[in-house]
Structure formats: C-alpha cells, structure tokens
Amino acid sequence: MTKLRFLYTSWLVHLRQISTMKVYVFDSVVLPLIFATIVARLAARSGSPATITTATLGTAVMGMWVTTLSGTGGSISRLRVMGLLEPIVAAPTPLSWAYAGNALASSTLGIYSVVATLLWSVFGLGLDLRIGSPAALALAVIVMVFATAALGVVLSVSLVMSARAQSMSNLLEYPMWILLGAVVPLSFLPRWAEPLSWLLAPSWGMRAIQAAVAGDVARSMAMVSICVLVTAAYWAIGAMLLRWVERLAREKAVLALS
Amino acid sequence: MTERIDIEVTNLVRTYGSGAKLRRAVDDISFQVRQGELFGILGPNGAGKTTTIKVMLTTLLPTSGRVRVLGYDVERDTKQVRRHIGYVLGGDKGFYDRLSARQNMTYFADLYEVPSRIQRTRIGELLELVGLGDRSADKVETFSRGMKQRLHIARSLIHDPQVLFLDEPTSGIDPVGARQLRELTGDLTARGKTVVLTTHDMREAEALCERLIVVSRGSIVAEGKPASVKHRAGVFRVTEVELMGVEPRALASLEEIDGITHVHVQALGTHQVVQIQSRADTDCMPAVMQRLGPVQFNRIETREPTLEDAYVALIAPGVASR
Numbered sequence: 001m002t003k004l005r006f007l008y009t010s011w012l013v014h015l016r017q018i019s020t021m022k023v024y025v026f027d028s029v030v031l032p033l034i035f036a037t038i039v040a041r042l043a044a045r046s047g048s049p050a051t052i053t054t055a056t057l058g059t060a061v062m063g064m065w066v067t068t069l070s071g072t073g074g075s076i077s078r079l080r081v082m083g084l085l086e087p088i089v090a091a092p093t094p095l096s097w098a099y100a101g102n103a104l105a106s107s108t109l110g111i112y113s114v115v116a117t118l119l120w121s122v123f124g125l126g127l128d129l130r131i132g133s134p135a136a137l138a139l140a141v142i143v144m145v146f147a148t149a150a151l152g153v154v155l156s157v158s159l160v161m162s163a164r165a166q167s168m169s170n171l172l173e174y175p176m177w178i179l180l181g182a183v184v185p186l187s188f189l190p191r192w193a194e195p196l197s198w199l200l201a202p203s204w205g206m207r208a209i210q211a212a213v214a215g216d217v218a219r220s221m222a223m224v225s226i227c228v229l230v231t232a233a234y235w236a237i238g239a240m241l242l243r244w245v246e247r248l249a250r251e252k253a254v255l256a257l258s
Numbered sequence: 259m260t261e262r263i264d265i266e267v268t269n270l271v272r273t274y275g276s277g278a279k280l281r282r283a284v285d286d287i288s289f290q291v292r293q294g295e296l297f298g299i300l301g302p303n304g305a306g307k308t309t310t311i312k313v314m315l316t317t318l319l320p321t322s323g324r325v326r327v328l329g330y331d332v333e334r335d336t337k338q339v340r341r342h343i344g345y346v347l348g349g350d351k352g353f354y355d356r357l358s359a360r361q362n363m364t365y366f367a368d369l370y371e372v373p374s375r376i377q378r379t380r381i382g383e384l385l386e387l388v389g390l391g392d393r394s395a396d397k398v399e400t401f402s403r404g405m406k407q408r409l410h411i412a413r414s415l416i417h418d419p420q421v422l423f424l425d426e427p428t429s430g431i432d433p434v435g436a437r438q439l440r441e442l443t444g445d446l447t448a449r450g451k452t453v454v455l456t457t458h459d460m461r462e463a464e465a466l467c468e469r470l471i472v473v474s475r476g477s478i479v480a481e482g483k484p485a486s487v488k489h490r491a492g493v494f495r496v497t498e499v500e501l502m503g504v505e506p507r508a509l510a511s512l513e514e515i516d517g518i519t520h521v522h523v524q525a526l527g528t529h530q531v532v533q534i535q536s537r538a539d540t541d542c543m544p545a546v547m548q549r550l551g552p553v554q555f556n557r558i559e560t561r562e563p564t565l566e567d568a569y570v571a572l573i574a575p576g577v578a579s580r
Contacts, residue, residue, distance in 0.1 A: 006368040013365045014352055020356045083351025090317050091369040092340040098369070250319045253274060 010101020032063030060117035064110030071106020072152035096239035101151035132215020144205035150234035265291035270323035285476035298470030344419035355399035384412040403430040437455035461567035491568035
C-alpha cells in the first residue's frame with residue numbers, strides 16, 4: 001500500500017514538474033501536431049479512411065513515445081542536475097518505483113498527444129476518421145501508456161550510468177517509431193525486423209489500436225492481452241536491472257553530478 | 259550497562275579510478291560512534307570526509323573494510339540502513355524546485371514510507387521547526403540558499419531517523435539560523451539520536467562535538483575529545499602578563515617550570531610584558547606567580563588554544579608555525 005501511495009505521489013510530482021517545462025511542453029504539445037499534419041497529408045492521398053485513421057493514430061503513438069522517452073531519459077539528467085538522483089537512491093524505496101512514477105507521468109502526458117492528434121486531424125485538417133470500436137481504442141490507448149512507460153524504464157537502466165543520458169535517449173527515438181509500426185505497417189519492414197518488434201510491448205499496443213480502428217474487437221483484445229503480458233515482463237526486468245545498475249552506480253560513484 | 263555502538267567503521271578503504279589513475283580517497287580508517295553521541299569528522303577539502311559519509315549513507319560501496327550502522331551492514335542490509343538514517347549533504351540542490359516546500363516534503367515522506375496520518379502533522383511541525391512554516395506553499399526555486407539548507411534539514415528528519423549525517427549543515431545559513439541549527443542538533447542528541455557532523459567551522463565543531471576525528475589525505479591523523487585532539491596536536495596556551503619591578507633572574511627561572519615551553523620578555527618603558535607559552539593540559543600559573551614573587555601585576559590575559567589551532571597544526575604544520 002505504501003508503495004502504491006508513493007507511485008501515485010511520484011507520478012503527481014513528476015507530472016507537475018515536467019508540465020511546467022517549456023521544452024517538454026513543446027515535445028508533448030506542438031510536436032505531435034506537426035507529425036499529424038505531415039503524416040495525415042501523406043495518408044490522405046490513399047483516399048482510404050481506414051488508412052488515414054491508422055496513420056493518424058500512428059502519429060499519436062509517435063508523440064506518446066517522444067514524450068515518454070524525453071520524459072524518462074531526460075528526467076535522469078534532470079534528477080542528476082537537480083541533485084535528486086542520489087537522495088532517491090539513498091531512500092529505502094527501490095529506485096524502480098521512483099522511475100515507474102516518472103515514466104508513467106511522461107506517458108500520461110502522451111495521452112494528450114493522442115487526443116490532440118485526433119482533434120487536430122478532424123477539426124484542423126478536416127480528415128474523415130473512422131473508429132470501428134471507440135471503447136476498444138480507449139482500452140488500447142490506456143494499455144499503451146503502461147507499455148511505453150515500461151519500455152522507458154527498461155531503457156533508463158543504461159542511462160543511470162551516464163551523465164549524457166539525454167543524448168543517448170535521443171538516439172532511440174526514430175528506430176522505435178519504425179519498430180513500433182507507428183509510421184509504416186510492420187509488414188513493410190524487412191523480415192528480420194519483425195521479431196524485434198515482437199519484443200517491444202508498445203508494438204502490441206499499436207496492433208491493438210489498429211484492430212480497434214478496424215472494428216475487430218476480438219483481435220484488439222488479444223493484442224491488448226499480449227501487450228499486458230509483455231509489459232508486466234518489462235516491469236519485472238526493469239526492476240531487476242535497476243537493482244543491478246544501482247549497485248554498479250554505487251561502485252563506480254556515478255550517482256552524483258560530479 | 260554497555261554503551262550501544264551505532265556506527266562501526268572498520269578498516270574502510272574507498273578508491274576511485276583504476277590503474278595509473280587509482281586514487282585512495284579513504285585509506286584504511288576505523289572509528290566507532292556511540293548512541294546519542296555527536297561525532298565530528300574534520301578535514302580539508304578532498305580529505306575523504308564526504309566519501310566516508312556516502313559509504314555510511316549507502317550511496318557508495320566500500321572498496322574494502324566493513325561499515326555497520328545500527329548493526330546493519332551497509333553492503334548487505336542496505337534497505338535497513340536506509341530506513342534508519344537521515345542526512346543533509348548541503349548545497350542548494352536536492353529538490354523539485356518547481357514544486358512547493360510542502361509538496362517536496364510529501365514526496366520524500368512517501369519515499370521513506372512514512373504513514374500518511376503521521377505525515378499530516380510531522381510535515382507542518384518540521385517546516386515550523388526550521389522556520390519555513392509561512393513559506394510552505396511557495397516554490398522551492400524562490401528560496402534562498404539558506405532556506406533550501408533549512409529545508410534539507412527538515413527533509414532529513416521526515417522519517418524520524420535514529421542516525422543523522424550532517425555534511426556542512428550551516429553552510430550558507432545566516433548566523434541566527436546557524437545558531438538555531440546548533441541548538442536543534444543538541445536537542446537531537448539529548449533525545450538519544452546519533453549525529454555525525456562534518457564541518458569546516460572549528461568553533462562549531464568544538465562547541466558541538468563530544469568526540470571527533472581529523473582526516474587528512476584519507477587517513478585519520480587525530481581522534482578523541484576536542485581537548486585530547488589539541489593535546490595530540492601539541493598546541494599551546496599563551497598567557498600574557500604585564501608587570502613592573504620583576505628581577506631578570508626570576509623571569510629566566512620561569513622556563514624551568516614543568517609544562518612551560520617558551521618565555522618571551524618585552525620591555526615597554528617601566529613595564530615588562532611577558533608571554534608564557536605552556537602546554538594546553540597543564541595549569542602553570544600558580545608556579546609562575548610563586549617564582550615572580552611580590553611584583554605589581556597590571557594585566558594577565560590567557561588565550562586558550564582553539565580546535566582551529568589544533569586543526570591547523572595537524573593539517574598544515576607549516577602554517578601553524580608562522
């Protein structure tokens with residue numbers, strides 16, 4: 001219970017902190033609209049409402065990933081600069097819970113990305129979006145929040161050890177867009193890339209979103225289930241790796257800024 | 259009844275780097291801190307004080323040696339150690355600066371698993387205690403360095419720790435705030451809390467610490483009560499006597515008194531000013547009075563050696579002799 005309470009407090013604190021940062025607000029507010037405009041214009045040439053809708057939602061997921069990645073990777077740099085990484089490690093609550101709150105806060109802002117992208121596409125760009133099952137889509141988006149947050153936590157493991165965490169996290173932004181199937185369908189990728197996407201929890205979330213848009217509720221639920229399983233595995237692996245990395249960081253003395 | 263040992267550091271070594279760049283920040287130090295004791299770690303920058311503290315805080319692993327806090331090993335029982343210790347590492351960082359003081363306190367209270375019913379009263383009490391009660395809703399980024407330092411202190415007490423580590427706690431605090439902090443530190447030890455203090459302020463260390471160690475280049479160069487550290491450092495008490503009509507032979511005999519190390523006489527017209535340097539642990543004045551006989555004393559002033567004198571003598575003997 002105390003852990004869940006901390007998770008809530010941590011989520012709230014990070015949400016308040018990052019929502020006051022101009023750079024972060026640009027990433028989560030403006031960037032998704034730019035993505036949506038570009039991708040929607042490209043997809044509009046197909047004339048297929050399903051393609052347009054799927055592509056538009058793909059850009060929404062791209063926005064969610066950007067906010068999660070910059071939120072999680074960037075937050076480690078920020079925690080170091082603010083002198084908070086060391087105090088958090090020195091507390092009895094495991095580091096993974098603090099990161100979980102952080103990553104969830106970033107992904108929560110990612111929900112804005114989804115909503116803003118849809119509203120902009122319909123009212124700003126005049127696109128005809130058709131969603132087969134809005135309820136299945138809402139569930140898929142919520143699961144997607146946890147999946148991207150979990151991926152953020154797993155990736156953050158490497159970032160604890162480096163004071164250049166932010167630049168390292170930026171490197172991961174574009175490959176993930178492609179492997180998640182957010183920009184182009186996974187079937188367009190080379191065969192060797194597909195197994196890689198299976199390992200990514202958000203790619204199952206993306207499949208669930210695509211199925212919900214197509215109105216295939218049964219498939220969407222199946223994809224959601226797989227996404228939940230892979231996400232749970234991510235959380236477990238992330239917690240384990242963070243324990244190992246924390247010990248390594250204490251050995252190498254890299255928790256403080258200097 | 260045997261005294262409980264709250265901190266036990268045995269042959270602690272901590273190195274940084276490797277190969278040709280290997281540096282021994284802490285080089286085989288051992289000490290113990292008893293329950294309810296205020297223990298000082300003194301030393302110049304880079305002496306290994308903060309490294310030693312961080313090992314005890316569990317944010318650094320020892321390279322070798324053993325450190326136990328409240329009987330828990332810092333390497334093996336990390337979580338137990340963390341539950342029972344608090345710390346102030348000082349500086350103006352260590353908070354979510356865009357959040358209020360109260361929001362920061364709530365975050366750390368949850369991080370330290372403090373039940374919410376206790377949080378409701380304790381957060382307000384601690385903010386009042388450090389003089390931030392009326393600023394609790396203000397963002398930390400609007401605070402001065404001294405206010406942030408006081409918030410650090412409130413934060414360090416949020417989970418009512420048994421052992422408290424204070425690294426330069428009065429750095430950046432105004433004199434009134436510093437005095438309040440010293441009083442608070444005294445209150446904590448009176449309540450049975452164990453406090454480990456590092457400071458550059460020798461008057462503060464002398465006033466607060468029951469025992470201390472002086473660390474230089476990773477090693478302990480003196481330890482014990484402040485008085486015994488002064489003795490170990492070989493610093494002297496200086497007594498200045500202004501008098502009239504004393505015979506030169508009587509003055510010369512002063513150096514024969516046990517405990518007196520040096521006598522310097524200066525003639526000022528009809529007066530003589532005699533500077534007598536003696537060991538800090540010996541009161542030589544009765545013997546001096548007896549040797550000088552019935553002369554007229556205009557003035558007698560004694561300057562006791564300070565911990566700062568001892569510190570300088572231990573850390574930089576060249577400076578002490580100047």
